[in-house]
Amino acid sequence: MxxxxxxxxxxxxxxxxxxxxxxxxxxxxxxxxxxxxxxxxxxxxxxxxxxxxxxxxxxxxxxxxxxxxxxxxxxxxxxxxxxxxxxxxxxxxxIANVRLGRRNELAAAIGATRLTATPDADFRPLAFTADGAAEGEAVFAGYGITAAKDAAYDDYAGLDVKGRIVVTLPYSPAGSNPHTKFGPFLSLRYKATTARNQGAAALVVIAEDDDFSRSQIARLRYDDAFGDAGFPCAVVSRAFAAKLLGTPVADVEKAIAASGQPASRPLPSARLRLRTEVVKExxxxxxxxxxxxxxxxxxxxxxxxxxxxxxxxxxxxxxxxxxxxxxxxxxxxxxxxxxxxxxxxxxxxxxxxxxxxxxxxxxxxxxxxxxxxxxxxxxxxxxxxxxxxxxxxxxxxxxxxxxxxxxxxxxxxxxxxxxxxxxxxxxxxxxxxxxxxxxxxxxxxxxxxxxxxxxxxxxxxxxxxxxxxxxxxxxxxxxxxxxxxxxxxxxxxxxxLPTPPDFVAPKGSDPAERARGGFRVSLGTIPDYAAEIAGVKLSGVREGSPAAKAGLQAEDVIVGLAGRDIKSVYDYTYALQALEPEQEVEVVVLRGGQRLTFKLVTARR
Ligand SMILES: [Zn+2]
Structure with missing residues (x-):
């Protein structure tokens, strides 16, 4: 001292x-x-x-x-x-609650067969879906994980999902255990952000339980973060998914587990139409x-x-x-x-x-x-x-x-x-x-x-x-x-006291940046998690941090980082995960109605 x-x-x-x-x-x-x-x-x-x-x-x-x-x-x-x-x-x-709106539809055309899923029985929108509709060819993207660097595993390698509707399995090849190399890639928010960054038009995640009514991930509950996924997202029953894949879901899961390799593939004969509406109370x-x-x-x-x-x-x-x-x-x-x-x-x-x-x-x-x-x-x-x-x-x-x-x-x-x-x-x-x-x-x-x-x-x-x-x-x-x-x-x-308590700044940065694991870098931003806004509003930046040096300030709303759109704090987290130390990246922020771009050099955590 x-x-x-x-x-x-x-x-x-x-x-x-x-x-x-x-x-x-x-x-x-x-x-x-x-x-x-x-x-x-x-x-x-x-x-x-x-x-x-x-x-x-x-x-x-x-x-x-x-x-x-x-x-x-x-x-x-x-x-x-x-x-x-x-x-x-x-x-x-x-936001006290979320409930289904009136317009929730999932329909499939598989070859000559037409299928309509029943809301609440065969599918349910995710609580953080963006209200809206999407239509396109289905594409199976394994677990929806792209982690070549962190886990030597990439479901999106060589897969073109642009404008298509991505169908993924829940969790990871290692199941729902958070203590494996796939830990950071289990969440639905991660799968949504990743699919959207890959250019998908919508995301459909397959339920983890054969009995749709018992599926945890299909439960409509709000994660208390503002900012929706930016495109339609839903969970679908395993029975319905089996028809899309042309094979039982468990067989696909077993195949990936056995080989350790992704089994992604286009589903050219399946077209999907998804419409979601969730009412935030x-x-x-x-x-x-x-x-x-x-x-x-x-x-x-x-x-x-x-x-x-x-x-x-x-x-x-x-x-x-x-x-x-x-x-x-x-x-x-x-x-x-x-x-x-x-x-x-x-x-x-x-x-x-x-x-x-x-x-x-x-x-x-x-x-x-x-x-x-x-x-x-x-x-x-x-x-x-x-x-x-x-x-x-x-x-x-x-x-x-x-x-x-x-x-x-x-x-x-x-x-x-x-x-x-x-x-x-x-x-x-x-x-x-x-x-x-x-x-x-x-x-x-x-x-x-x-x-x-x-x-x-x-x-x-x-x-x-x-x-x-x-x-x-x-x-x-x-x-x-x-x-x-x-x-x-x-x-x-x-x-x-004669003088007010002095403030001692923390070492390291916001543990929320750190908690999700897999971070190599720190920017020194302090997100305002309570802001109801598309993007990430900053309540401040740490003194001397990369964000401060780049010129970011409190009240800025980050809407882009390293070429990715940022619509929620989850998007931001996953964008951060992908960065390397001492990497120069562009940050796009909204400030006073203006869209500004800053160059920022990341720091090693
Ligand atoms: Zn308490």
């Missing part, structure tokens, strides 16, 4: 020590209500939020609306000022936002956000781990526990005679479970009227304290966090497990992407996670009460 940084840390530690040694009246714990009263309040909040009446708090549904009202009323009682767009509320749109969800003004006339212009998401899974859906659909997922730990903590912190700070110097903004986010949509919307549309957000503290699943172990993530996002937490914890005695990364599957990630230091408190996963058994009776209320003591102390310390 450089000496300057070390000195800086020593000073911070000294300041913290001073603060902790300050008269007890000004501190958090001493003005907190009796332990039993706080635990009773937590019990009441979690009991209500996780009750059957709220039916799992699905965004856009009545249960989430009741939760929103409950939280807003408590914010008001705590003395928080409304800082949403409609009182405490910040409405935002999201848009709904409105609400973030609930309350404001506690700081006591220092200057520092009150700086804000620390305290957040917890209040939505959950309703009765199941794609993120549920329950064996069957339909039971209420109470989400007591995930995340009624965090919301209860948020409400009680608001009450405790709101009651204090001596307020923290910086302002605190309490936000209960919605649509977190659908992909951090509420928090992403907030950072895109802040209601803070020019005040600067200097830190974000996230509470998500803090109700299952076990063996005194409390996890805190994001500790590496500011040099102040580690000493601050260590000092504060001396009074609380947790067995802290600290990790540096500011990325992670909860709302703090939306802030971290905007270069805001974050802390994420959690007691960790458990067997009831995302299941109907995540109930209020399993919450460790005494444990949560103690956690709030630590969070409150850390918050007050951060809010009273």
């Amino acid at each position: 450089p000496n300057a940084a070390r000195l800086c840390r020593l000073v911070l530690v000294a300041l913290l020590t001073l603060w902790l040694a300050s008269p007890p009246l000004a501190r958090f714990a001493e003005v907190a209500p009796a332990d039993a009263a706080l635990e009773a309040a937590l019990r009441q909040h979690i009991g209500y939020l996780a009750s059957p009446e709220l039916a799992g708090r699905l965004p856009g549904a009545p249960g989430a609306e009741k939760a929103a009202q409950y939280i807003a009323a408590r914010f008001q009682r705590a003395g928080l000022r409304p800082l949403g767009e409609q009182g405490y509320r910040q409405p935002f749109p999201f 848009r709904r409105t969800a609400h973030n609930i936002i309350g404001w506690l003004e700081g006591s220092d006339p200057k520092l009150r212009e700086e804000i620390i956000v305290v957040g917890a998401h209040y939505d959950h899974l309703g009765r199941g859906g794609p993120n549920s781990l329950a064996p069957r659909e339909g039971d209420v997922h109470p989400g007591a730990d995930d995340n009624a526990s965090g919301v209860a903590g948020l409400i009680e912190l608001a009450q405790l700070f709101g009651r204090q005679a001596v307020r923290p110097k910086r302002s605190l903004l309490f936000i209960a986010f919605s649509a977190e479970e659908k992909g951090l949509i509420g928090s992403a919307y907030f950072v895109d549309h802040p209601t803070t009227r020019g005040k600067r957000i200097v830190a974000m503290v996230n509470l998500d699943m803090i109700g299952r304290l076990r063996d005194n172990r409390l996890a805190v993530q994001g500790v590496g996002t500011s040099s102040i966090w580690r000493p601050l937490l260590t000092e504060a914890n001396q009074r609380h005695g947790f067995d802290l497990s600290l990790s540096d990364s500011g990325f992670g599957p909860s709302d703090h990630a939306s802030f971290y992407k905007r270069n805001i230091p974050v802390l994420f408190f959690l007691t960790g996963s458990h067997p009831d996670y995302h299941r109907p058994s995540d109930t209020a009776d399993k919450i460790n209320y005494a444990g949560e009460r103690r956690i709030l003591g630590l969070v409150g102390d850390a918050l007050r310390a951060a809010a009273n």
